[in-house]
Amino acid sequence: MGNQLPTLAVVGATGAVGTVMCELLSSRKNVWGEIRLVASPRSAGKQIVVRGEELTVVPLAPDVFDGVDVALFDVPDEVSAEWAPVAAAAGAVAVDNSGAFRMDPDVPLVVPEINPEQARNRPKGIIANANCTTLTMIVAIAPLHREYGLRELVVASYQAVSGSGQVGVDTLHEQLGKAAGNYTLGARSGNIRQAVGDELGPFPAPIVCNVVPWAGSLKDAGWSSEETKIRNESRKILGLPDLKVSATCVRVPVVTGHSSAVHAVFGTEVEADAARELLRHAPGVIVVDDPAAGEFPMPIDAVGTDPAWVGRIRRSLDDPRALDFFVTGDNLRKGAALNTAQIGELLAPELARG
Amino acid sequence: MGNQLPTLAVVGATGAVGTVMCELLSSRKNVWGEIRLVASPRSAGKQIVVRGEELTVVPLAPDVFDGVDVALFDVPDEVSAEWAPVAAAAGAVAVDNSGAFRMDPDVPLVVPEINPEQARNRPKGIIANANCTTLTMIVAIAPLHREYGLRELVVASYQAVSGSGQVGVDTLHEQLGKAAGNYTLGARSGNIRQAVGDELGPFPAPIVCNVVPWAGSLKDAGWSSEETKIRNESRKILGLPDLKVSATCVRVPVVTGHSSAVHAVFGTEVEADAARELLRHAPGVIVVDDPAAGEFPMPIDAVGTDPAWVGRIRRSLDDPRALDFFVTGDNLRKGAALNTAQIGELLAPELARG
Known part of the structure; x- marks a missing residue:
C-alpha cells in the first residue's frame, strides 16, 4: 500500500x-x-x-x-x-x-x-x-545576490498585455487590426488615438504602436502599485528589508512575456563573465547572451517556457559593483x-x- | 537695404x-x-x-x-x-x-x-x-543638472522603428499586417517568428508584438553602440566627463517617438514638486504628469511635436538625491x-x- x-x-x-x-x-x-x-x-x-x-x-x-x-x-x-x-x-x-x-x-x-x-x-x-513582474526577474537576481550581496535595483519594465488578463489580449488584437490597415499611422502625426477610438480595454491609452508608462493604481508620491510591488516583494523574497529599489513600470504591445532592464548594484565587485557563468547554473534561469549572433532574451521566445531568460549581461562601465542585464519571462507561467x-x-x- | x-x-x-x-x-x-x-x-x-x-x-x-x-x-x-x-x-x-x-x-x-x-x-x-536617443531625453535632464548637480544616469530606452529609417517603418507595417490576422499570436506559444517569417528588415528579430534589447553595433564588453553613445554624448553635452551612465537600449513596436525611463542621481537632495516646476519652465520641455487623470508622456502624443514630454516624475523612495521619470520625444524632430x-x-x- x-x-x-x-x-x-x-x-x-x-x-x-x-x-x-x-x-x-x-x-x-x-x-x-x-x-x-x-x-x-x-x-x-x-x-x-x-x-x-x-x-x-x-x-x-x-x-x-x-x-x-x-x-x-x-x-x-x-x-x-x-x-x-x-x-x-x-x-x-x-x-x-x-x-x-x-x-x-x-x-x-x-x-x-x-x-x-x-x-x-x-x-x-x-x-x-x-506579482508577475517581480517573479519574471527575481529568479535571475537571487543567485547574483547570494554571490555578490545586492544593495540596489533600478528596474524598467516592458510588460505584456496578458498581465491585464484575457481582456488585455483581446484589446491588443482589436487594435492590431485597426493599425494594420493604416500605413501613415503615427509616422509623423499622432493619429493612433483616432484609429483606435475609444476601445481602450483595461489600458489608459491605446496600446498598439505605443508604450504606456503606467500599470496598476496610484500610490503615494506618484508611484504606481505595480512599482511599489516590485520594491516590497523583492525585499521580502530576498530577505533584504532595506534594499533600495526604483522601478518604472511600462506596458508595451506584447501579448505575453514580461521583460525588465535591470541595473543591479552589489556590495562587492562583479565580473560579467563570472555572473554569466553563475546564472548558467542557477535553477529556473536560461542565459541567452550572444549579441554578435543576434541572441538576446525576447518575449516572443520566452512565451510558453518555464525559465527566466537572461542576457545583455555587462558590467557597468563606471561602477565595478554594478551589473546591467535584460530579463524576460512568461508572465502567465513563472509569473x-x-x-x-x-x-x-x-x-x-x-x-x-x- | x-x-x-x-x-x-x-x-x-x-x-x-x-x-x-x-x-x-x-x-x-x-x-x-x-x-x-x-x-x-x-x-x-x-x-x-x-x-x-x-x-x-x-x-x-x-x-x-x-x-x-x-x-x-x-x-x-x-x-x-x-x-x-x-x-x-x-x-x-x-x-x-x-x-x-x-x-x-x-x-x-x-x-x-x-x-x-x-x-x-x-x-x-x-x-x-x-544621437536621437540622447537628444530626446537630454533636454529634460540638463535643467535638473543645473539645479541639483547630476552624478549618475540609469536609462532604459523604448526606441521607435523610424530610428532605423524608412525601412524600419515599412518593416513594422508589414509585420502589423501579418500579426493582425493571427489571433493566437504569441498568447501562449512563440509563433510570432513563424507568422513574420524572414522579413526582419533592419532588425535582428521580429519587432511586432515583441521588444528587442538591441540597437546599433557591438562595442566593448557587451555594450551596444547606441548605449555607449548615450553615455559619451550626455557627458560631452553636459560637460561632465566623469558622469556615471548605464543605458540599456531596446527597440519597441512604435512607429515614431523614442522614450526613456530615467533614474537620475544628483549631488543634492531633490523634491519631485520642485523638479516638476523647474521642468515646466525649461525650454523645449513639456510636463505631462497627472497619472490620476491618465496623463503621462507617450510616443503617440509626442510624435509630430517639438518638445521633450516628461512625466511620472517622482523621488526615489530610498534615496532623497534620486529622481525617476519617463521622457518621450519625436526622434525625427528633436531627435x-x-x-x-x-x-x-x-x-x-x-x-x-x-
Missing part, C-alpha cells in the same frame, strides 16, 4: 492564469490525487480536460474545500481575501496568486528556487505568490501559474497520507 | 530625416535666403516643395557648396565623414546629424537649449548633432531634424551678409 496522493483544488480554473494552470497540471501526473476545479457560479458546469480526464467546474462555496490538502487561488484580490481563509480553516493550505496577502508578515512569499524553506512557516495556512504550481508541489510530499 | 539672408544646403534631403527637415524649413520663412536640396545621384532631379516653392534636388558634388553658409547633413556616417569637411573647406559651416564627428574634441556637440555658446567654437567648421535646424538658426544671424 503506497501513500495516498494529496487532493488539490484550483480556484479560478477558467481564467487566463487558471487555464495555464490546468495545462501545467496535465504535465505533472504523479503529484496530486483528486483535482477539483472551482470557479465563479457563472463558469460552473464548464468541462475542462486535465491529465486527459474531463472535469466539471464546480461553483465556489465553503464545502468545495472538504478534504482538500492544497487550494491554489488564481482570482482577484477581493475574492482571495474572502476565500483563502475559508480554505485554510477547512484544513487546506491556500496558495494565493493575488496581492491580498503578499505583504502580510504571517504569510510567506515563496519562490521555490529562492526561499522554499519559508513555505513551512505558514501560521495562517496561506502562502502567497509574488503566475507555474510558480503557484511549484509551491503546491513543494507541499505535496508532506501532505501525502500514509 | 537690409541684410542678405544666408544660403542653406540640406544634404540628404530625400531621406526620412531630410523629409522632416524640408517640412520644418517650410515653417521658418525669414531665416534663410536660398535653400539648396542635395542628395545622392539616385535621388537627384526629384522635386520637393519647401516654403511653397518647388525645388529640384541636385546631386552631391563639391560645387554644390559654392556660396553656401550652412550645410545640414542628414546622411550616413561614412557620407558625412567624407563630405562635411568638403563643405567646411568651401566656407560653409557643416551641421552634421551623423555619428562621424560627435566625439571629435574639435567638433562641438550642440543642443541649442543647453549649450548654444559652444556653436561659436568650431575649429573644423563642423558642428555635430547628438534629428529639429535640433539640426535649430543649430543652423543659431548661426544664421552671424552669417547674414550686411
